[in-house]
Structures are given as structure tokens and as C-alpha cells.
Amino acid sequence: MSQNGTVARPPSVAVSVLGPVLGLIKAARPRQWLKNVLVLAAPMAAGVLGDPRSLLAALLVFAAFCLAASGTYLLNDASDVAADRLHPRKRTRAVASGAVSVRLARVTGVALMLLAPAVAALTGDWRSPAVVAGYLVLTLSYTLWLKHQEVVELIAVAACHVVRAFAGAVAVDVPVTGWFLVVVSLAALQLVAGKREAELRAQGDGGTRATLAAYSPAYLAQVRVMCSGALIVTYCLWALNAHDGVFYALSIVPFLLLVLRHNLLVDRGMGEEPEELAVRDRPLLLFAVALVVFVGLGVQL
Template sequence: MSQGVVSRPRTAAPALALLRAARPRQWVKNVLVLAAPTAAGVLGEPGSLLATLLVFVAFCLAASGAYLLNDAADVEADRLHPRKRHRPIAAGEVSVRTARVTGVALLILAPAVAALTGSWQSPAVVAGYVALTLSYTVWLKHQEVVDLIAVAGCHVIRAYAGAVAVDVPVTGWFLVVISLAALQLVVGKREAELRTQGVTGTRATLAAYSPAYLAQVRIMCSGAMIVTYCLWALNAHADLFYGLSIIPFLLLVLRHNLLVDRGRGEEPEELAARDRPTLLFAAGLIVLVALGIYT
């Protein structure tokens, strides 16, 4: 009986470590697939809701597969990092081989799940995301400036996939705001890493950047994004709620810039979950846009 008690952790611990290596906390980024269906007001339709959820699951699988392969490739560098050395693969809790096999399996499974929507476009977009993430792991992450665009592109593909899943048109306003927001988050993450780690971080391109350069790009993105959103809210939609949504949107952008300037932008998903002002501003934005859509 004691042998049975001892054997349980040996089977459960590796599975738990593999789950942590898949970074389920990062799945929050895939909420972007809800953006276009929500803006189009079709999430109340059962078919659209199911298609959106299937694409969301597909991106969770694809993202986890990409993280496993990326961490397996960076295992030696991660072991020298004060925080990343505790990741399951770098810490030796998950073998590199297991990470690679599981990662490949998840990347293959992701388009198959997206295909359940019944649309050929959804698995094609997910496959495009997989191709971009693999290119990033192998090559793009070593190319300065291009690495920023590649990561931002992954976020844009998520948002575009939601539109494809429910067959709604994607406007230029939507793509510009999403693209600029994604680039601001990515640049802010790199800037925070550079402020806290210096060029000794594990990212190969960190040495190519300076805090001043990244801050300049971040501010450029912020300004362009604010102007674009204001034009969309005031001209594309002559509605009071859309106009009012400019206020929490502006507060959200300014709050993010403040946190990055303090060196807290290294984990954007944690800011979204733990920073109270960010949560309040985001909630206000969502409520006002929802009122504009559904009233």
C-alpha cells in the first residue's frame, strides 16, 4: 500500500510539470479571437459562439506547442536566467525530448481543431500562425526589429482568426488598432526586460536595442493607436457610447506606458490580471463598446 502512495507523485508530477511548461496562463492572449465576433455582435448566435470557442481552443493548443518548442530550443540560455531557470524544461522537470514531441503534437492538433468549424479558412489561419511561431523559434527571434514585428503579428493573427471563424469582414480600423496595440505590448515587454536584465537577458536581440529606442517606438505606437481609435469611435460610429469609450481606452494606454516606464511590462498578461487600474479601465472600455454594439 505504501508503494502505491509513493508511486502517485512519480506519475502525476511529470504531467503537472508538462502542463506548467505549456504555460496555460498565456492562454489569456487568445481572448483576442473574441474581438471581431464581439464587435460584430454575433456571439449571441450558437453557431458563431461554437466556432469562436473552437478557434480559441486551437490557438491555446498552438501557443502551448510553440512555447514548448521555444523553451526546448532555449533551454541552455534559460538556465542562466534568474527567473526562466525555474521553468520546467530549464529546471529538468520536463525533458527536452518530451517537450519537443508534445510541442509538435499540439501544433499538428491545433489546425485539426480549427477545422471543426467547418470552414477551410480557420485551419488555414491557424496553420499560418504555426508557421510564423516556428519561424520565430528557428530564425526570426534572432533578427533585430523583425522579432518585434513577428511577435506582434502573432497577436494580429489571433484577432483575424476570430473574424474568419464567424465570417465577418475585417475593417482597416480594426486591423490598425490591433496591430499597433500588439506592437506596443511587445515593445513594452522588451523595454521592461532591458531595464531589469540589461543585455544579459536570454533574448539574442536585446543587445541590439536601447531603452531610449524602445521607448520611442512604444510612444509612436501609442500616439498612432490613440488617434486611430478616436477617429474610429467618432467617425465610423456616430454613437455616444463609442465616443465615451475613448476615455477608458486613453487611460488604458497611458497606464500601460506608466507601468512599462517603471519596469513592470515584462509580463503583460500578469499586468492585465493583477493591476487594479488596468482591470478597471479595461472593464470600462469593454462595457462602453458593448453598449455601443448591442444598444
Template sequence: MYERLEPAHRAGAVRARLGAPLLLGLVRTARPKQWIKNILVFAAPGAAGVLGHRGALLHTLLAAAVFCVAASGIYFINDATDVEADRVHPDKRLRPVAAGVVPVGVARVVGTWLVLAAIAVADLAGSPLLAGLVVVYAAITVAYSLWLKHEPVFDLAAVASGFVIRAIAGGVAAGVPISTWFLIVVSFGSLFMVAGKRHSEHLSMGDERGSHRLTLELYSVSFLRYVRSMASGIAITAYCLWAFEKNASLPGVPWFELSIVPFVLGILRYALILEAGSTAGPEEIVLGERSLQLMGLACVVFVGLGIYAR
């Protein structure tokens, strides 16, 4: 009896050994660490002071969850599309799809289903506008993978648009108007981060950067530094104008204006890290740098006091 069961037992053990790396590879390809970007979904409802309302909070949480699923789906599709280029990148070659742990076909199927699931959930939840934003987000990111990533400047705008769409989605989900200054801050703050990421890739790839991404061959360090300077300057100016506007009609402690200090210090600290030659991605820098976390917390606290302590 034991002899007849042994082959089946061995086959099950083999399937288990093969299945575990695939499952782990699928989780890694979904990039749960990148979900921190979806904190932008809470920005507009938080600035409007509606996160204390149960309905607005639930709708915002749903929007954040939808974008987590959609973003993971896009990562699967992008990794399947960029598999050959990733295999010559010093870090991206270790990604599950590039390393062969997750088959390209599986990545495409999983990615497509995740994006469709995100759109369907948003629509079934009664928010066709949110579903439409997910469609726009997916369309831009797929266009980026197939074409825009090879177009200088437009590739920066395409990546930055993903952050802007998240911020707009939060306002749409919670049903709050979005300030013009808020949109400018998010747009140029995102461009600042994206230019910083290109700077990191420029340094990490060295002379072989063009083989991974054509635009990296065309971008000089000085040009990327110029984009960061321009974007950070506009973001800081717009944030100051937003803070002055919010505080103009409110008596007492100027909490919104005080939030300018950690906002500016955070941008300067991030810029210094890039100038020091960091090759880490934006999320790695933010999660690994305690000073940035403290500046972000201080900014949130000051804005929160300005909104809720009146």
C-alpha cells in the same frame, strides 16, 4: 505474501513521485495563464455584434480553444529550442524544461502533437481558413524561435503578429468582415505591448541581456521607448477613427466615442507602469493591475452599449 508485494509497491510509489512533477511540469509548460491572450479572438465578433448569435458564438469559442491548444504547443517547442538560453535567464531558468523537470525530447513531441491537434480540429470543424491561420501562426512562431528572434525589429513584428492573427481568426471563425481601423489598432497595440515586454527584459537581465537574447544587446531603452510611443500613438489614433466611424450613423448617446476615454487611460496607465521599472510580462501586469482591468471593462461596456443598446 506481503514481502513479495512490497517491491512492487515501492516501485509504484517511485513512479508516482516521478510522475507527479512531470505532470505538473507539463501543465506549467503549457502556460494556461497565457490563454488570456486569446480573448482577442472575441474582439472582431464582439465589435460586429454577433456574439449574441448561437452559431457565431460557438464558432468563436472553438477558435479560442484551438488557439489555446496551438499556443501551448508552441510554448513546448520554444522551451525545448531555447533551453540553453533560458538556463541563464533569472526567471526562465525556473521553467520546467530549463530546470530539467520536463525532458527536451518530451517537450518537442508534446508541442508538435498539440499544434497538429489544433490544426486538425479547426479543419474537421469545417473551417479550413481557421486551420490555415493556425498553420501561419505556428510557422511564424517557429521561425521566430529559430531565426527571427535574433533579427532586430523583425523579432518585435513576429511576436506582435501572433496577436494580430488571433484577432483575424475571430473574424474568420464568426464570418464577419474586419475593419481596417480594427486591424491597425490590434497591430500597433500589439507592438506597444511587445516593446514593453522587451523593455522589461532589458531591465531584468541588466548587462547579461545579450547572452539571453542578441536583440536585447542592440536595443536601447530610448529606442524601445520610441517604439512604444509611436505604436501607442498610432493605436490611439486608429481607435478614435474607428469609434467616430461607428458612431457617425447612430443617433443617441455616443457610446463608441465615450469608449475612447478608458482606452487611452488604459494605454497611459500601462506605459506608466513600464516607466516605473516593472519587469513583469504583459499578462502579469494586466492580471495584477486593478486599474487596467477597470479601464478594460469600461471600454468593453461602452462598446457593448454602442452595439447592443440601439
């Protein structure tokens, strides 16, 4: 009974269900599905996205990786709930805040991870669900063990990005060149090193992620700079020697600006959420669009 003497009504079923559903959507982190655009990298570079069947296959694998990634996020949040509740930003996450129970997060996470290979199988090629399954094994290994191993965890997270790019090539049945793998691998490692560097600076003494305590800002900056240099050289060699045409050569300019801009943002402490940088930082977005346009013109012309 309320203070004014009226009988308090229990919350409706709709409200009690809507809360966890919204929490699950938030915990699935749809904003981070942007990472899965890497699936389209190889099909775009091969110039096959204009074919309806290839486009459909690429989109199916993209959807599969979105499901797989969201399932992984839910399981990871359930695993890290105690540590996340001590983190100034992560404590607002759905699982850490209590909006979604640990059990519900685990059940939903497993369901999404089982659904992901099934969606990839709709491509009609057994290799696509196999690659998605390999990605799930890698992400589960990261959640359960690899994230606690310094240096190894950097490579593991970067490898997840490489698998995404490789899956796109498998989906449309185009060969994966060594140039492509090296560029994607170095770019992924630069992003991960920048993310850890920004996290370490934001949390000072290592915060709630125990692995961060094993790093120093100088070490992570060194890894990032090393990757940047190797990445620029590799891309330039690919653009100038692996292909003929002025547009590939012109693509070096926005690529260089993209790498340098990312390094600048990390130095400013803004690299903790690289997927948000790609959307919110206008120069970074402009350079990325210019890169896609030049490579696309090189492929078509």
C-alpha cells in the same frame, strides 16, 4: 537501504508520472492563454456572440489557439533550454529546471501543434484551420530564426497577436476592416515594445536573450511612444467617424486610460509579463472592462 536500516522504497509509478505531467502543464503556460481572448474581439465588435453557432465557432478557434500557443511554448523552451538556465527567472521553467525533458517537451509540443488545426476544423470552415496553420508557421519561424533578428522579431511577435484577432473574424465570417487591423497591430506592437523594454531594464546588459543587446531602453521607449500616439489617434478616428452613437465616443475615455496606464507600468519596469498585468493591475483591469462595456453597448444600441 536508509540510515535506520530499513529498505528505501523506490518512488511509485504515480509519483514518477505526475511530476512530468505537472511540469508539462506549467510549461504550457495556461496563464498566457489570456492573449487568445483577442480571438473574441472581432465577433464582439460585430455583435454576433449572441448567436450560439457563432459563439461555438469563436470558442473552438480560441481553444485551437490555446493548443497552438502551448505547443509553441514547449518547443521554444526546448530550443532555449541552455540560455534559460542562465536566466534568473527563466531557469525555474519546467524544461530548464529538468522537471520536463527536452525530448518530452518537443514531442508534446509537436502533438499540440498538430491538434490545433484539427480543433479549428470543427468550425466547418476550412479557413479557420488555415489561419491557425499560418499562425503555427509564423511561430515556428520565430522560434527557429526570427527571434534572432532585431526589429524583425518585434514585428513577428506583434503579428502573432494580429493573426489571433483575424482568426476570430474568420471564425464567425465577419469582414475585417482596415480600422480594426491598424488598431490591433499598433496595440500589439506597443505591448511587445514594452515587454522588451522591461526585459532589457531587468537584465541590464542584455542578459541571455542575444537580441536584447541590439536595443537600448531609449529606442524601445521611442517605439512604444510612437505606437501609443498612433494608436490613440486611430482609435479616436474609428470611434468618432466609423460609427454613430454616444457609447463609441465614450469608449475613447477608458481606451485612453488603458494606453496611458500601460505606459506608466512599463516605465516602472512592470511590462515584462503583459498578460499578468492585465489580471493583477486593478486600474488596468477596470479600464479594460469599461472599454468592453462601452463598445458592447455601442454594438447593441
